[in-house]
Amino acid sequence: MxxxxxxxxxxxxxxxxxxxxxxxxxxxxxxxxxxxxxxxxxxxxTQLVNNALHHTDLYLEKYERATLSVLTSSLVKEFLELDAKNAFQYYSKSNEMIERVIRPVMIINPEIVMVYLLSYNGKIISDINNVTASKDEVIQDSLEELKQQTREDGRMTVMDYSFVDGTVALTRKIANRQTSKAFKGILGIELRIEELKTLWEDIHLGDSGYFFIVNDRGRIIFHPNSDKIGKQLDGDLFTLIMDHQNSSVISEHEGISRVFYNKRSEYSGWTLVATTSLAETRxxxxxxxxxxxxxxxxxxxxxxxxxxxxxxxxxxxxxxxxxxMRETEKGNWTRVPLLGKKDERDRLILSYNIMVDRLSGLVDQVYKTELENRANLLHRKTAEFQALQLQINPHFMYNTLETIVSYAIIQDSKEIREIVRALAYMLRYAIRTDLEEVTVANELKHLLHYMTIMNHRFEREFPLDIAIPSELLLEKMVTLTLQPVVENAFKHAFPDGIDEYHTIKIDAKLEDDLFLIVISDNGVGMSAERLSEIQSRLMRHEPSQMLGSKSETDSGIGLLNVHSRIRMVFGDEYGLAINSVLGEGTTVLLRMPAAQTTGKLSIT
Missing domain, CATH: 1.10.287 (Helix Hairpins)
Incomplete structure (x- = not known):
């Protein structure tokens, strides 16, 4: 299983x-x-259609620029203002315009098949390049149609009948003045389309794809199938393309789902369309x-x-x-042979074999361990009894100190009474094991008892500057932390004695979620090397003397003791920090959590 x-x-x-x-x-x-x-x-x-559109517009713009020499000629103005009944003047101007205006244009642009100038009074001047048949009568008969289809802004227009006979027909309306909109005639040119067809026929869209052009009226300008040139595009497809200008659309056409992408030329009014079957694209x-x-x-x-x-x-x-293992359960210490793979599996088997070997030896040690446990239990009971005995001794010391105070009162010795009473308060405060966290006010009270004794030692009042705001007196802190720091300052900040300018300042503040107590003095300070050594020991939490060979014993508790107890009560992110400048003084910072962030604080 x-x-x-x-x-x-x-x-x-x-x-x-x-x-x-x-x-x-x-x-x-x-x-x-x-x-x-x-x-x-x-x-x-998109790229194919955009490239074709760009080159097509460039090709047509080239011939639009070619007509500018015709429009700027003074002979054109004279022709448009001719009297329709003056036949002699008409033929005279016709020959002159052909030789001086029209024919130079055709020589420079050999792709031009025909250039004509048709006035609104029915007169026409034309020149045909290498074409035997004349279209003058056809053009004259189409005057109204030309006037209707040609753009009113004077720009070149591509005619609907282009490409049917292998040419593209371009027309533009002209006036007797270039800036006038009072048009009096039509300038037209017809071009061979071989170059354009070569450009369009080089567009390859796979086995089922092709490229075609349709104008704004739905007439097909170009199509790979020459039979469709000049015909009207399917109405539904034309409507779909016009509704989705310059974008792609999928539609059913000729029984096949096809993708159509189109782009309309603002210059020619043509819409260039590339299409391929949806199946081929996918x-x-x-x-x-x-x-x-x-x-x-x-x-x-x-x-x-x-x-x-x-x-x-x-x-x-x-x-x-x-x-x-099943054999081992029965009491048979069974070893497993190695697989010879020298990997984790062999190491697991080897560990099991070592375990089996050690289990047999450990069984023999069980009875000895039980005896050792009984001895440890007896030692623990003895230590608890001794601790109870130690709790009796302070009461004897209190009673003794109270007796000394009574004798001091009898002898009317105020100094002895103050010193002993302060010492009694300090001792009572120090040995209370139920106080891990106290208020700042209680700790300051203990410090003031200590200062009472120190003032008698100094034989004058020492100016201890307590600048703690009143609203912070109920903040929580660890017991017996202020007095050791102040005592350390007396011992090391003023080694040559207390002068009038010496002072110790105690301040407190809230900073984010921290409650900070700052104890600073204006003593001798310490060197950078000594400061670095002390800071390193604090960071390592090194259980060694912090400030001198007798710091621990002389101060009673010591700075490291203060640092350790703050960390034990509040956590490793809190504690004591020291900063000092040689000749300027030392600052000790106690970092503890603010009361509002801890609520009812508990021992960590």
Whole structure:
């Protein structure tokens, strides 16, 4: 049961992990690849159409600029103002305009097949380049149609009948003055379309894709199928393209779902459309999906085979250990042979064999350990009894000190009475084991008893400056922390005696969630090396003397003791810090949590 369950759980875990990883990886690769391919296809269609549009507009603008020499000629103005009934003047001006205005344009631009100038009074001047048939009568008959289709802003217009006969027809309205909008005629040119067709026919969009151009009225300007040139585009498709200008759209056309991307030229009014079948655009995505599925299946099969062998390699040594443990339960200390793999499995078996060897030895030590435990229990009881005895001694000392005070009263010795009473208060305060956290007011009271004794020693009042705000007197702090620091200042800050200018200042403040007590003196300070040594010992919490060879014994508790007790009560992030400048003084900072952040504080 153990063998089958463990092997099955290991194999099942690997299967779930492998399938999950493969699923996430395969789906991510497929989704990302599909999105990238779709974006690439759209970008490709966009780039093809934009390039074709750009080159087409450049091609047409070239010939629009070619007509400027015609528009600026004074002969054109004279022609537009001719009397329609003066035939002699008409023919005279016609020949002069052809030689001086029209023909130079055609020489510079050999692609121009025909240039004509048609006035609104029905007169026409034209020149045909290498074409035998004349279109003068056709153009004259189409005057009204030309006037209607040609743009009113004086810019070049591409006519609907372009491309039908292998040429593209461009027209623009002209006036007798270049800045006038009172048009009196139409200037037209017809170009060979071989260069444009070469540009458009070079656009390849796969087996099912093609490129075509349609104008604003739905007439097909260019199409790979020449039979459709000049025909009207399917109404639904034309409406769809016009409703989605300069964007891509998917639509059913000719029985196939196709992608259409179009871009409209503001210059020519043509809409250039690139289209390809939806199936062809998604063919790479299908290939990616098939490849991903096949790769996932093969990877999964290989991973499961490895997982099965890996699971067997783990369960086999465990089965050996289980069998050996069953024998050990019966009291037979059984060792397991090593597999010879020199890996964690052999180390596990080796550890088990060492455990078996040691268990047999440990059994012999059980009785000896029981005897040692009984001896330790007896020692503990003895220590507790001694602690109870120590609690009796302070009461004897209180009574003795009270007796001394009584004699001092009888002898009328105020100094002895104050010293002994202060000492009694300090002793009573110091030995109370139920006080770990006290208020600042209580600690200051203890410090003032200490200062009573010190003032008698100094034989004068020492100016202790207590600047703690009244609202902070009820903050919590650790007992017996102020007096050792002040005592240390007396001993080390003023080694040459107390002068009038010497002072010790005690201040307190709240800073964020901290309650800080600052004890500073204007004594001799200490060197940078000594300060660094003390700060290092505080950080290491080193149980050694902090300030001199007799600091611990002379001060009674010592700075390290203060630092340790603050950390024990409030936590390792709090404690004592020292800063000093040689010749200027020393500052000791007690860092404790503010009462509002701790609530009812408890011993840490």
């Amino acid at each position: 153990f063998r089958s369950n463990l092997a099955f759980k290991i194999f099942t875990s690997f299967v779930v992990l492998i399938l999950f990883a493969l699923t996430i990886t395969s789906v991510s690769i497929y989704v990302r690849s599909s999105a990238e391919l779709e974006r690439y296809n759209k970008d490709m269609l 063919k790479p995505i299908m290939n990616v999906r098939q490849t991903t599925i096949v790769s996932a299946i093969l990877t999964c099969f290989a991973a499961l085979l490895v997982a099965f062998k890996f699971g067997r390699s783990i369960t086999k040594p465990i089965q050996l250990l289980v069998a050996a």
